[in-house]
Amino acid sequence: MRARFSGWLLPGKPMQGLEENRARHSSPIRILIAKVGLDGHDRGVKIVARALRDAGMDVIYSGLHRTPEEVVNTAVQEDVDVLGVSLLSGAHMTIFPRLIELLKQNNAQDIILVGGGVMPDADVVALKAMGVAEVLLQDTPPNIIVETVRRLVAERGPR
Amino acid sequence: MSVPKPSLQLVAEVLEGQARSLSRLISRAEAGEVECRPALAEVYRHTGRAHVIGITGVPGSGKSTLVRGLALAARKSERKVGVIAIDPSSPYSGGAILGDRIRMNELNSDPGIFIRSMATRGALGGLARASLDAVDLMDAAGFDIVLLETVGVGQDEVDVVQATHTTVVVSAPGLGDDVQAIKAGILEIADIHVVSKCDRSDANKTITDLKMMLGLGLREQTTWQPPVVPTSGETGQGIEALLTTIDEHRAYLQQSGELAKRRRQTAEMRMLKTAEDILRQRFVGRRDGVAAELLEQVIARDIDPYAAAQRLLAALHEGEAK
Numbered sequence: 401m402r403a404r405f406s407g408w409l410l411p412g413k414p415m416q417g418l419e420e421n422r423a424r425h426s427s428p429i430r431i432l433i434a435k436v437g438l439d440g441h442d443r444g445v446k447i448v449a450r451a452l453r454d455a456g457m458d459v460i461y462s463g464l465h466r467t468p469e470e471v472v473n474t475a476v477q478e479d480v481d482v483l484g485v486s487l488l489s490g491a492h493m494t495i496f497p498r499l500i501e502l503l504k505q506n507n508a509q510d511i512i513l514v515g516g517g518v519m520p521d522a523d524v525v526a527l528k529a530m531g532v533a534e535v536l537l538q539d540t541p542p543n544i545i546v547e548t549v550r551r552l553v554a555e556r557g558p559r
Numbered sequence: 560m561s562v563p564k565p566s567l568q569l570v571a572e573v574l575e576g577q578a579r580s581l582s583r584l585i586s587r588a589e590a591g592e593v594e595c596r597p598a599l600a601e602v603y604r605h606t607g608r609a610h611v612i613g614i615t616g617v618p619g620s621g622k623s624t625l626v627r628g629l630a631l632a633a634r635k636s637e638r639k640v641g642v643i644a645i646d647p648s649s650p651y652s653g654g655a656i657l658g659d660r661i662r663m664n665e666l667n668s669d670p671g672i673f674i675r676s677m678a679t680r681g682a683l684g685g686l687a688r689a690s691l692d693a694v695d696l697m698d699a700a701g702f703d704i705v706l707l708e709t710v711g712v713g714q715d716e717v718d719v720v721q722a723t724h725t726t727v728v729v730s731a732p733g734l735g736d737d738v739q740a741i742k743a744g745i746l747e748i749a750d751i752h753v754v755s756k757c758d759r760s761d762a763n764k765t766i767t768d769l770k771m772m773l774g775l776g777l778r779e780q781t782t783w784q785p786p787v788v789p790t791s792g793e794t795g796q797g798i799e800a801l802l803t804t805i806d807e808h809r810a811y812l813q814q815s816g817e818l819a820k821r822r823r824q825t826a827e828m829r830m831l832k833t834a835e836d837i838l839r840q841r842f843v844g845r846r847d848g849v850a851a852e853l854l855e856q857v858i859a860r861d862i863d864p865y866a867a868a869q870r871l872l873a874a875l876h877e878g879e880a881k
Binding site for chain 1: 563578579582583585586589590591648649651652653654655656657658660661664667668673674675676678680
């Protein structure tokens, strides 16, 4: 498995990556990767988590079958920069509006919401209009996911 | 882009127990931002109330599951519980997967529980650098109990004992024999021993080995005797008993005057460690100057590392005087 992902996994001296990471950010980007609702598919989300880890981020993984409330509480307590929600169940048009509302209630709109999974193109447009910062569909290469996260955090700026 | 709220303005909200401000300040402490130091200094004046409990043990011994059980048990008596769960950073990329929360899912929607995952970011000893700042912040925010879960440790990561009031060492059945139990290191630091997964058939052997090890030690009769508490995350057995034992230990610390001694130890350790960190940062900042010249001399074996270190310190000192 390791060899397949060597495009962004940097083998090298221990701590080398750490130093590079420190040079880039005062602190690693923190991201919560969450699975919400009745959706038992977590292979993809684990690959995404691993890719983000290898890009030097602190990745919190929620585990399966979380509620939107649990996920937003976790995002607040962990003070993540990005909340990435993977949905393969087709419930995205119900769950994302709920997440956005809960983030607002918790005064946490500075947390960047990113969606991932299998969704119709029309829904992607609708999701972005309601405040999902980015939707990364199936077949998105891991390095694009990493770049997107970095770009969104850079665009938001310090908080 | 919005303008970040100054840390000092967040302090009042932390003291009120607002989760959002608490988590923000923990992040800033973790980032080592100078801007937040006055705020943390203010927070520090409001600490000293919480009972800080360290949970340590080898990877997979059941620390996170135990933390979940303890937090739920403590909530029954209306106590607010803060959890700091530490996982390792990758030595290659600096990144980390923080997965301790997965074992604590029932705790996610209770406002009386606040869980924060932390990556070690290169720190050794089982804790992360900002762990104790996070303990302070939770203490000041009104959490009665702070559970500090270390990374999965080996035999020698014993920093946690200097940072907490009560140290719980978790052993799982099936690892090592009675000789492991008399080795120096992690097992010595326990105020309370837990044998997790006690529903397993080989747990009794681990319990016996630990008790035997404790029986071999010579200690004064009046001092605290570390008990061995069997627990099971599967059946919930022993969790209430463990919380009771922890409360007994707290009472013992207060009555015996040991608490004051431990607080003193913690304060001293933190002062020295922080001084170390500040020095290291200064050296890193001067990598191109004096440090680089001295390094060349050490590599060429003109001077030894000890002499070089002394000159480096002297150079820093001069730099300050100017």
